[in-house]
Amino acid sequence: MIDFIDVHKSYVVDGRQVPALNGVSLRIEAGEVFGIIGHSGAGKSTLVRLINLLERPGRGSVLVDGRDMAALSSAELRAQRQQIGMIFQHFNLLSSKTVADNVAFPLRLAGRMTSREIDERVALLLDRVGLADQAGKYPAQLSGGQKQRVGIARALATRPKILLCDEATSALDPQTTQSVLQLLADIQREFRLTIVVITHEMDVVRRIADRVAVLDAGKVVEMGPVADVFLHPRHVTTQRFVQEAEHVDDADQYDAFSHVRGTLVRLTFRGEQTFDPILGEVARQTGVNFSILSGRIDRIKDTPYGQLIIALNDGAPREALSRFVDAGLTVEILRE
Amino acid sequence: MTELFANVDWADIWLATLDTLMMLGGSLLFTLLLGLPLGVLLFLTGKRQLLEQSAVYNVLSFIVNVLRSVPFVILLIVMMPVTKFITGTSLGVAGAIPPLVVGATPFFARLTETALREVDRGIIEATQAMGATTQQIIFGALLPEARPGILAGATVTAITLVSYAAMSGVIGGGGLGDLAIRYGYQRFETDVMIVTVVLLLILVQILQMIGDRMVVHFSRK
Numbered sequence: 001m002i003d004f005i006d007v008h009k010s011y012v013v014d015g016r017q018v019p020a021l022n023g024v025s026l027r028i029e030a031g032e033v034f035g036i037i038g039h040s041g042a043g044k045s046t047l048v049r050l051i052n053l054l055e056r057p058g059r060g061s062v063l064v065d066g067r068d069m070a071a072l073s074s075a076e077l078r079a080q081r082q083q084i085g086m087i088f089q090h091f092n093l094l095s096s097k098t099v100a101d102n103v104a105f106p107l108r109l110a111g112r113m114t115s116r117e118i119d120e121r122v123a124l125l126l127d128r129v130g131l132a133d134q135a136g137k138y139p140a141q142l143s144g145g146q147k148q149r150v151g152i153a154r155a156l157a158t159r160p161k162i163l164l165c166d167e168a169t170s171a172l173d174p175q176t177t178q179s180v181l182q183l184l185a186d187i188q189r190e191f192r193l194t195i196v197v198i199t200h201e202m203d204v205v206r207r208i209a210d211r212v213a214v215l216d217a218g219k220v221v222e223m224g225p226v227a228d229v230f231l232h233p234r235h236v237t238t239q240r241f242v243q244e245a246e247h248v249d250d251a252d253q254y255d256a257f258s259h260v261r262g263t264l265v266r267l268t269f270r271g272e273q274t275f276d277p278i279l280g281e282v283a284r285q286t287g288v289n290f291s292i293l294s295g296r297i298d299r300i301k302d303t304p305y306g307q308l309i310i311a312l313n314d315g316a317p318r319e320a321l322s323r324f325v326d327a328g329l330t331v332e333i334l335r336e
Numbered sequence: 337m338t339e340l341f342a343n344v345d346w347a348d349i350w351l352a353t354l355d356t357l358m359m360l361g362g363s364l365l366f367t368l369l370l371g372l373p374l375g376v377l378l379f380l381t382g383k384r385q386l387l388e389q390s391a392v393y394n395v396l397s398f399i400v401n402v403l404r405s406v407p408f409v410i411l412l413i414v415m416m417p418v419t420k421f422i423t424g425t426s427l428g429v430a431g432a433i434p435p436l437v438v439g440a441t442p443f444f445a446r447l448t449e450t451a452l453r454e455v456d457r458g459i460i461e462a463t464q465a466m467g468a469t470t471q472q473i474i475f476g477a478l479l480p481e482a483r484p485g486i487l488a489g490a491t492v493t494a495i496t497l498v499s500y501a502a503m504s505g506v507i508g509g510g511g512l513g514d515l516a517i518r519y520g521y522q523r524f525e526t527d528v529m530i531v532t533v534v535l536l537l538i539l540v541q542i543l544q545m546i547g548d549r550m551v552v553h554f555s556r557k
Binding site: 052054077078079080081082084086088090092093094095096097105106108109110138139140158164 | 456458459461462463464465466467468469472476477480481483554556557
């Protein structure tokens with residue numbers, strides 16, 4: 001469990017105080033995947049570094065399992081850091097060490113295991129991330145995806161409870177991003193990890209996060225379960241992130257529908273109802289005709305969802321809308 | 337052969353070569369031993385580094401700059417009393433090593449500092465995040481990562497020491513440089529000059545080759 005309590009942080013640049021975080025309060029529950037999304041400069045890198053005290057809060061406090069990180073002695077801090085794994089955008093592997101030695105590095109630093117135990121643990125970890133045959137190679141000989149897998153194995157070496165991911169897939173191509181996110185999701189379930197994901201891509205949040213906080217200019221502007229935030233973004237920054245992820249521009253879309261007749265409605269399906277024939281049933285029962293203007297059907301983490309913009313004509317549109325609501329859909333009337 | 341190098345006494349050349357190698361070996365050893373920690377200290381106390389201490393950094397940096405700006409010939413002469421205090425003589429191989437070390441250490445320390453600065457900050461950050469102590473960061477991450485750069489710096493330093501060692505002939509330091517000055521320059525025995533210069537050239541070539549190979553061997557990028 002990680003608590004941010006009214007955290008402020010600013011940097012001194014050219015003699016001036018430049019704020020990075022402006023009173024951030026949030027709680028990350030144990031065992032959840034928490035996404036923090038924001039544009040570059042929104043303060044998300046600072047935020048994640050407060051958790052393992054790579055950055056110190058200026059004001060406010062950060063509690064990990066109820067302990068104020070900034071109040072720990074340096075020995076306690078080092079012990080606590082071993083409980084918090086971290087992976088990075090540019091992997092930050094030691095180029096002078098082999099893959100196996102990179103994974104062994106945090107174990108050697110901790111100094112609690114014999115070299116034989118370390119070898120066994122490293123072999124296990126490399127096997128888990130699918131790099132058992134690359135143990136003797138140097139990072140420069142690996143692809144980006146492989147490097148991040150080494151980073152993940154290294155971060156897990158000391159059996160941490162928390163894993164921090166700082167733009168972990170931003171330097172990877174889409175396909176590799178997929179497989180790294182899949183690996184993260186798998187190990188999260190396997191080890192009951194708390195994962196904090198920092199990203200500027202809504203797609204990353206959608207794929208693996210349970211909850212998300214949207215950071216803008218050092219403030220949390222929106223926070224909640226990913227499905228809520230993703231399907232019904234309220235803050236303009238969130239809306240932009242969602243549109244980027246969907247490659248749509250809402251404004252353009254409404255303009256394009258201005259000549260369409262009838263009541264314009266946005267329907268949101270969630271979970272198994274996504275696959276139910278609700279539209280057809282309601283149309284038959286109420287005599288409305290509908291045309292689908294735009295739509296997307298996908299998954300948020302493991303939950304299927306659908307979001308359609310439809311135009312209703314003829315029959316009893318009012319009645320149809322209330323039936324949609326009864327069926328559990330979220331109904332937003334865009335134009336009467 | 338005898339005609340061509342009429343003035344060359346090959347036994348003298350051999351002894352002078354040995355002297356040069358001893359001066360080089362001795363001074364290189366102490367330069368590395370002193371320069372490496374000094375370079376690490378310069379790096380660590382520098383701006384936005386692990387042990388940022390601007391007062392310490394400024395003092396060290398100033399001393400390094402002063403020593404580096406003194407022409408080596410002057411340093412040789414100024415150092416004579418100190419040298420005599422340390423080694424008991426200001427002449428010969430033993431007399432040459434202290435000024436060589438004092439002249440080359442600041443140079444190598446700067447090269448070490450630069451090599452350490454080349455290490456990706458992210459690697460230091462990652463090592464910190466693992467819960468490493470500062471000592472572990474230095475010996476486990478920084479120095480291994482900077483090793484190729486430090487070795488390249490050591491190579492440049494060794495070669496600089498060859499030319500410094502030759503200069504120490506001025507204070508009777510012995511070695512090939514001494515031979516070149518006394519015979520080649522003062523007695524106009526050009527052939528001695530040529531032989532010594534060729535030998536120094538070969539020495540530099542060998543040092544550079546060894547250095548380059550070590551750098552390649554330890555580079556994993």
